[in-house]
Amino acid sequence: xxxxxxxxxxxxxxxxxxxxxxxxxxxxxxxxxxxxxxxxxxxxxxxxxxxxxxxxxxxxxxxxxxxxxxxxxxxxxxxxxxxxxxxxxxxxxxxxxxxxxxxxxxxxxxxxxxxxxxxxxxxxxxxxxxxxxxxxxxxxxxxxxxxxxxxxxxxxxxxxxxxxxxxxxxxxxxxxxxxxxxxxxxxxxxxxxxxxxxxxxxxxxxxxxxxxxxxxxxxxxxxxxxxxxxxxxxxxxxxxxxxxxxxxxxxxxxxxxxxxxxxxxxxxxxxxxxxxxxxxxxxxxxxxxxxxxxxxxxxxxxxxxxxxxxxxxxxxxxxxxxxxxxxxxxxxxxxxxxxxxxxxxxxxxxxxxxxxxxxxxxxxxxxxxxxxxxxxxxxxxxxxxxxxxxxxxxxxxxxxxxxxxxxxxxxxxxxxxxxxxxxxxxxxxxxxxxxxxxxxxxxxxxxxxxxxxxxxxxxxxxxxxxxxxxxxxxxxxxxxxxxxxxxxxxxxxxxxxxxxxxxxxxxxxxxxxxxxxxxxxxxxxxxxxxxxxxxxxxxxxxxxxxxxxxxx
Numbered sequence: 067x068x069x070x071x072x073x074x075x076x077x078x079x080x081x082x083x084x085x086x087x088x089x090x091x092x093x094x095x096x097x098x099x100x101x102x103x104x105x106x107x108x109x110x111x112x113x114x115x116x117x118x119x120x121x122x123x124x125x126x127x128x129x130x131x132x133x134x135x136x137x138x139x140x141x142x143x144x145x146x147x148x149x150x151x152x153x154x155x156x157x158x159x160x161x162x163x164x165x166x167x168x169x170x171x172x173x174x175x176x177x178x179x180x181x182x183x184x185x186x187x188x189x190x191x192x193x194x195x196x197x198x199x200x201x202x203x204x205x206x207x208x209x210x211x212x213x214x215x216x217x218x219x220x221x222x223x224x225x226x227x228x229x230x231x232x233x234x235x236x237x238x239x240x241x242x243x244x245x246x247x248x249x250x251x252x253x254x255x256x257x258x259x260x261x262x263x264x265x266x267x268x269x270x271x272x273x274x275x276x277x278x279x280x281x282x283x284x285x286x287x288x289x290x291x292x293x294x295x296x297x298x299x300x301x302x303x304x305x306x307x308x309x310x311x312x313x314x315x316x317x318x319x320x321x322x323x324x325x326x327x328x329x330x331x332x333x334x335x336x337x338x339x340x341x342x343x344x345x346x347x348x349x350x351x352x353x354x355x356x357x358x359x360x361x362x363x364x365x366x367x368x369x370x371x372x373x374x375x376x377x378x379x380x381x382x383x384x385x386x387x388x389x390x391x392x393x394x395x396x397x398x399x400x401x402x403x404x405x406x407x408x409x410x411x412x413x414x415x416x417x418x419x420x421x422x423x424x425x426x427x428x429x430x431x432x433x434x435x436x437x438x439x440x441x442x443x444x445x446x447x448x449x450x451x452x453x454x455x456x457x458x459x460x461x462x463x464x465x466x467x468x469x470x471x472x473x474x475x476x477x478x479x480x481x482x483x484x485x486x487x488x489x490x491x492x493x494x495x496x497x498x499x500x501x502x503x504x505x506x507x508x509x510x511x512x513x514x515x516x517x518x519x520x521x522x523x524x525x526x527x528x529x530x531x532x533x534x535x536x537x538x539x540x541x542x543x544x545x546x547x548x549x550x551x552x553x554x555x556x557x558x559x560x561x562x563x564x565x566x567x568x569x570x571x572x573x574x575x576x577x578x579x580x581x582x583x584x585x586x587x588x589x590x591x592x593x594x595x596x597x598x599x600x601x602x603x604x605x606x607x608x609x610x611x612x613x614x615x616x617x618x
Contacts, residue, residue, distance in 0.1 A: 069418060069478050073178050076485050080185045081158075083489045087195045088150045090500035092507050093539065095196050096532055096591055101127075102149045103535035105135035106542075109144065115287040120531065120547055125311055129287050130238035131202050144542045153197030156205040161185055163208035164404040170215065171373040172412045179418075179481075180411025183351075184404055186485045189344035191492050193400045199240050200400040206236035208404050210248045211380065214273070218252060221269050230273055234280030243317035245277070247384045247401060254379025255372055288312055334389050340396045345406060347438060347484035350430050352406050355413035373412075381405040418477055431480040438487035439465070442494040449498050449601045457497055461490050502601045506587040508610050509533045512562050513540035515582045515612055522614065524556055528563035528571075530588060537562065558616050564588075565609035572613075581612040 093099050100119065107118045117124040117132060134152050142148040164184045169177035184190060193201050213229035216222070236244040256264045264270060292308030342349055359374045366374070381402050388398050417424065446458040465486050472478050504510060508530070516525075521543065527534035531547040538545035548554060551574055554561070563571065565583060572578050585607040587600060599605040 069481070070175060070178060072472075072478060072482060073182050076482060077178070077182050077185055080182075080191075080485060080489055083493055084157075084185070084191050084194060085154060086493070087496040087500075088147055088154060090195075090496070090504075091146055092500060092503040092510055093146050093149065093536060094499060094503065094591070095198075098149070098197055099532055099536045099539070101132065101197070102135065102539045105132045105139055105149070106144055106539055108132055108136035109139035110544075116291045120535070123291060125292065125308060126316070127199060128238045128241060128284050128312060128316075130235060130284065131199050134202065135197075144539060146539075149539070150195055150197055153201040154194050156202045157190065157194035159205035160190075160208050160404060163205070163212045164407055166212050167208065167215065167404075168408045168411050170212070171369075171376075171408065172415060176411045176415035178411075179414045180408045182481070182485065183348050183407040183410045183414075186488050187344070187348060187403050187407065188346045188488055188492065189397070189400055190403050191488075193397060195496070196397075198397050198400075200397050203236055203239045203244060204401050204404060206232050206239060207244060207247055207401055210236060211251060214248070214252060215376075217269075217273070218255075218264075226269075226273060226276065230276035230280050233277045237277065237281050238284040241317035242313055246387065247380065250383035251376040251380035251405075254383070255376045258375040259372065284312065285309055333394070336394045337385060337389050337399055340399055344396065344399050345403060347431070347434050347488045348407075348410050350434065351410045351413060351427070354427060355409045358413055358416075359409070374409075377405050377409050381409075414481065428476045428480045431484050435483035435487040438484070438491050442487070442491040445494055445498065445598075448598070451498065451501060451601070453501060454494065454498055457493060458490070461493065465490070498601050499597065502597065503590055506585075506600055506605075506607070507536075507590055508562070508586040508588055509537035509540060511582075511584055511586060511610075512537055512612055516541060516560065519581065519614075522558045522560055522616070524559040526554060526559055526561040528561055528567060530562060533562070533588060554615075560612065560614050562610070562612055565611045568611045568613060571615075575615045577616060579614045579616065581614050583609065583611050586610050 093102055104117050104119055104124060108114055108116075111118075114133065114136070115129075117127075117129060135149060138148045138152050142151075161181055161184050165177045165181045168180035172180075190204070193204075209232035210229055213225045213232060217225035217229050233245065233248055236248060256262070288308035288311075345352060356378075359378075363371060363374065385399075385402060388394065417427065443458060443462075446454050468482070468486065469479075472482065521541070525537070525541070525543060525545045526548050527537060527545055528548055528551070534545040534547040548561075551571055554574075557575070560581070561571065568580075587605060588608055588610075590600070596605060
């Protein structure tokens with residue numbers, strides 16, 4: 067395939083653009099800040115069995131993502147970069163196993179096209195630097211799917227051990243629910259092939275048993291932190307076992323709204339709408355691939371039918387379960403992107419090998435590329451920051467040269483132009499988010515002040531719990547949130563607070579010294595309109611003070 071070298075360069079370019087976002091000094095999301103704080107406590111305390119947040123036992127997610135982050139904190143120090151790095155590496159692992167499964171089904175060229183779709187799908191790019199649990203989960207699910215496919219064809223010890231290991235890693239990342247995504251493709255494949263005996267085969271029951279054995283570290287940690295101490299088994303005023311929460315309440319309990327965490331909102335078509343933007347710029351190709359797969363199913367070879375059944379089973383069963391539950395968050399769809407990427411890779415491979423070129427596909431992808439690039443340039447003009455203008459100018463020059471050199475090759479442009487456009491949009495969004503948060507983020511500015519000062523033994527943040535966690539990560543020090551000044555038990559401390567509250571503090575501690583005062587945004591995350599207003603300097607700011615209370 068003559069286009070293959072272009073595909074490889076586009077994959078590399080996309081990964082470099084994606085990786086550049088790791089250089090931001092700010093942790094963007096609220097969940098990311100919380101997860102970094104949990105991992106920091108593990109790294110600093112060397113207590114690997116307990117999840118502690120703000121000095122309290124924390125029961126919500128399994129331990130594995132925090133163990134991974136804590137290992138990187140121990141090796142390379144606590145920083146924003148070392149927090150994001152393992153998640154980005156997991157993103158690469160997910161891409162590697164996407165390639166392996168696609169090559170197993172369709173060959174090398176289709177596998178590279180699948181990887182191109184994988185690395186340039188917007189939600190996968192974004193999640194790789196936001197580092198939610200789904201980032202790790204995607205890698206572990208795809209690894210498990212690959213080795214179970216190999217184990218299904220040939221019962222070798224290596225496939226058995228690696229399949230069980232990746233499955234256990236997925237379970238220790240998000241819960242037992244992940245086994246549904248891992249197994250759904252194979253189950254659909256067995257049903258299609260009428261291999262009913264495999265449902266009762268000793269080798270598969272042995273595989274499930276090994277997964278449970280490999281999950282033992284999580285069960286041991288939960289037992290040690292919660293079940294061995296009955297007084298800790300109260301969660302949101304409900305009696306909850308740590309092991310029961312992990313095995314049922316954290317996932318199935320949310321799905322059935324029977325656990326301690328419940329949500330009765332949700333819409334059956336929510337994830338359909340999410341998918342329309344999360345899988346850009348390949349969402350139209352995905353629907354075309356599904357249509358082609360169904361239309362050609364009767365004339366396809368048995369192996370192609372089996373591959374399609376496996377991929378659609380892995381995608382649609384989980385998609386349907388997500389749509390049926392009332393707990394609906396957009397990042398849930400991240401784990402489905404690799405299955406969709408392989409379907410798109412196969413479709414694009416067949417399209418490139420055909421003697422005819424589809425004007426509809428070419429026109430749709432070209433129009434989508436123009437819209438995405440136009441959105442990126444519109445945001446650049448609206449925000450009008452020098453760094454953003456410079457980035458867009460250089461990117462547009464590069465794209466113009468590439469367009470000039472590839473003009474006339476419709477099949478290449480249908481692949482390359484949307485990738486270049488989504489890279490431009492991602493780079494613009496990542497840069498203006500980093501610049502905006504760097505300007506207005508309260509903990510970041512407090513850390514800059516304290517990094518050049520003699521930090522006292524205790525640091526407090528008044529009515530800023532999330533900001534306290536973020537400040538602790540930047541300073542690599544403990545920070546304690548306080549709700550009122552009566553909780554301040556020492557007289558040598560630094561406190562971060564709103565300017566309007568500083569007078570009340572100074573009445574209690576007349577010897578307080580002001581270290582800094584500035585304007586910022588305490589709750590930086592929210593809607594995109596809020597982020598855009600912050601970038602354009604039109605969002606209302608709060609006056610922030612940093613005071614040092616010392617012994618007279």
